Amino acid sequence: MIISVASGKGGTGKTTVATNLALALGEQVELLDCDVEEPNADLFLKPLISRTEKVETPIPLVDGEKCTGCGKCAEICRFNAITVVGKKVLVFPELCHSCGGCMLVCPEGAISETGRELGTISFGHRNGIGFINGRLRVGEAMSPPLIRKVRAAADPNLVTIIDAPPGTSCPVIAAMNGADFILMVTEPTPFGLHDLRLAVEAVRVLNIPCGLVINRADIGDLQVFAYAESERVPILMTIPFDRRIAEIYSRSQVLVEEIPEWRRQFFDLYGRIEAFTKSWRRTKQCAN
Amino acid sequence: MRELIILSGKGGTGKTSLTAAFASLAENSVLCDADVDAADLHLLMQPQIRQRSDFMGGSKAVINPSLCTGCGTCIDLCRFDGISDRFQVDAIRCEGCGVCVDFCPEKAIDFPVQRCGEWYISDTRFGPMVHARLGIAEENSGKLVSLIRRRSRQLAEESGQDLIITDGPPGIGCPVIASLGGATALVIVTEPTVSGLHDMERVVDLAAHFKVPGMACINKYDLNPEMTEAIEQLAVRRNIAVLGRIPFDPVFTRSMVEGKNIFEYGERTALHVQVEKIWDKIIHSPSMNPLGIVDFKATIR
Numbered sequence: 001m002i003i004s005v006a007s008g009k010g011g012t013g014k015t016t017v018a019t020n021l022a023l024a025l026g027e028q029v030e031l032l033d034c035d036v037e038e039p040n041a042d043l044f045l046k047p048l049i050s051r052t053e054k055v056e057t058p059i060p061l062v063d064g065e066k067c068t069g070c071g072k073c074a075e076i077c078r079f080n081a082i083t084v085v086g087k088k089v090l091v092f093p094e095l096c097h098s099c100g101g102c103m104l105v106c107p108e109g110a111i112s113e114t115g116r117e118l119g120t121i122s123f124g125h126r127n128g129i130g131f132i133n134g135r136l137r138v139g140e141a142m143s144p145p146l147i148r149k150v151r152a153a154a155d156p157n158l159v160t161i162i163d164a165p166p167g168t169s170c171p172v173i174a175a176m177n178g179a180d181f182i183l184m185v186t187e188p189t190p191f192g193l194h195d196l197r198l199a200v201e202a203v204r205v206l207n208i209p210c211g212l213v214i215n216r217a218d219i220g221d222l223q224v225f226a227y228a229e230s231e232r233v234p235i236l237m238t239i240p241f242d243r244r245i246a247e248i249y250s251r252s253q254v255l256v257e258e259i260p261e262w263r264r265q266f267f268d269l270y271g272r273i274e275a276f277t278k279s280w281r282r283t284k285q286c287a288n
Numbered sequence: 289m290r291e292l293i294i295l296s297g298k299g300g301t302g303k304t305s306l307t308a309a310f311a312s313l314a315e316n317s318v319l320c321d322a323d324v325d326a327a328d329l330h331l332l333m334q335p336q337i338r339q340r341s342d343f344m345g346g347s348k349a350v351i352n353p354s355l356c357t358g359c360g361t362c363i364d365l366c367r368f369d370g371i372s373d374r375f376q377v378d379a380i381r382c383e384g385c386g387v388c389v390d391f392c393p394e395k396a397i398d399f400p401v402q403r404c405g406e407w408y409i410s411d412t413r414f415g416p417m418v419h420a421r422l423g424i425a426e427e428n429s430g431k432l433v434s435l436i437r438r439r440s441r442q443l444a445e446e447s448g449q450d451l452i453i454t455d456g457p458p459g460i461g462c463p464v465i466a467s468l469g470g471a472t473a474l475v476i477v478t479e480p481t482v483s484g485l486h487d488m489e490r491v492v493d494l495a496a497h498f499k500v501p502g503m504a505c506i507n508k509y510d511l512n513p514e515m516t517e518a519i520e521q522l523a524v525r526r527n528i529a530v531l532g533r534i535p536f537d538p539v540f541t542r543s544m545v546e547g548k549n550i551f552e553y554g555e556r557t558a559l560h561v562q563v564e565k566i567w568d569k570i571i572h573s574p575s576m577n578p579l580g581i582v583d584f585k586a587t588i589r
Contacts, residue, residue, distance in 0.1 A: 038298055038458070
């Protein structure tokens with residue numbers, strides 16, 4: 001079971017929900033922090049990190065001896081990451097998407113590959129909970145390749161909970177694609193709803209079932225509840241606005257430990273996700 | 289021409305609400321919403337769209353089944369697992385590199401340019417606004433950010449405005465990098481949480497690369513006064529001017545529900561006075577001098 005926790009709008013409580021859900025399950029679970037631009041889950045889970053590895057993406061390395069300056073590499077590159085000036089080849093590593101086209105097309109076999117650092121990936125655990133996070137190198141523009149590496153490192157035998165980045169573009173898609181369920185965390189405000197709509201559209205493109213957690217459920221207005229009903233997105237949990245909760249969060253503490261009745265709530269949330277995913281699959285099988 | 293960029297690192301700290309408040313205090317400015325994949329500023333601005341344009345991003349591969357012989361070259365060469373065993377391209381996974389297009393021995397793969405979104409020039413009650421909507425699940429958000437920033441500049445030049453206020457995206461990735469280059473100054477809106485501090489530090493590291501002058505304000509400061517102190521200390525260490533503290537106030541949400549900024553909602557309170565003071569500090573800071581002379585003394589370190 002892979003559950004990806006997403007939102008559209010930032011700051012709605014994705015990390016709160018992802019970490020508390022993992023802690024409430026307590027075992028046979030792995031938390032993946034895929035918000036690699038701003039990874040925060042470790043601040044709350046406080047795992048023991050056992051190892052950290054550098055993650056690289058391949059970029060071309062041109063052998064000046066073999067290169068004839070024919071320009072085929074620059075011609076094939078759609079990202080303007082390699083260019084030929086006179087007889088000299090220039091590589092712009094930060095623009096390279098690692099497709100390998102230049103290396104394939106070079107008639108002289110003058111191009112091999114070296115690496116550009118995307119960031120790091122760390123592995124750890126807390127009690128029975130596995131933890132993996134990606135941390136994008138400051139200055140690196142492309143987060144999806146690092147997100148995919150974090151996803152690939154997950155143990156398929158465990159329940160995977162993914163803390164996704166905000167937005168609706170390629171990084172979020174990398175954190176949601178292939179999940180069994182998307183848990184959307186929103187707040188009942190015009191911004192929250194607007195970005196939720198976009199995020200739900202993205203989920204529909206991926207054809208994955210999704211449900212809602214409405215955080216700070218008593219601020220704002222009621223529009224999100226009407227939206228959920230009309231779009232048939234189930235509301236699986238609501239969290240009221242409570243200054244205590246905001247303060248617990250501000251100190252990077254977790255709800256299930258500071259206010260124990262939330263442990264049950266998050267445990268039940270998992271049950272509802274499981275039930276909904278099963279019935280969604282059954283309906284889909286019948287439809288096929 | 290001065291361009292002020294509002295960033296935060298962490299999402300949901302109040303960038304857009306404050307951008308809208310600043311827009312109502314600024315005179316003669318152009319607004320730019322650079323948070324193209326979850327743009328919200330228009331919800332407070334109700335822009336009247338004057339001009340609508342397509343945003344053409346990269347291309348994606350499409351296999352023509354009548355020409356495909358199923359040789360498998362494309363599958364072997366694609367590094368993004370973008371082609372299925374049945375020779376169909378997964379548009380979500382396709383990176384747009386065109387390797388399969390160029391190496392297909394049958395020339396059976398098309399590579400049409402994609403319409404990745406839309407961008408707009410609009411009028412609002414506080415002046416012109418340039419904004420965009422990136423298509424669902426699309427790439428190239430950095431390219432779109434660069435495009436709308438460029439158009440904001442053109443628009444400002446044409447209409448004689450000398451200030452652009454840009455609402456930036458969260459994070460530190462490609463759209464943020466595209467927002468920072470060439471900006472006059474940066475305002476970081478953060479919140480007094482461990483995450484807020486952590487995320488601010490990363491965006492500050494990024495801004496230091498770009499040598500942009502920085503200022504910071506702490507929203508909802510009273511949720512955790514100790515963290516507020518820690519953030520202010522970080523700001524001082526990194527040569528970032530501290531603009532002030534904004535209390536937690538439900539007026540932000542209430543005005544948002546009505547599609548207004550805080551100055552258009554309810555009675556004037558201490559909150560409004562505080563936000564005015566912060567704007568005053570921003571607009572009169574040496575980095576924001578009207579001549580646009582780069583203030584090297586104020587760049588983030």
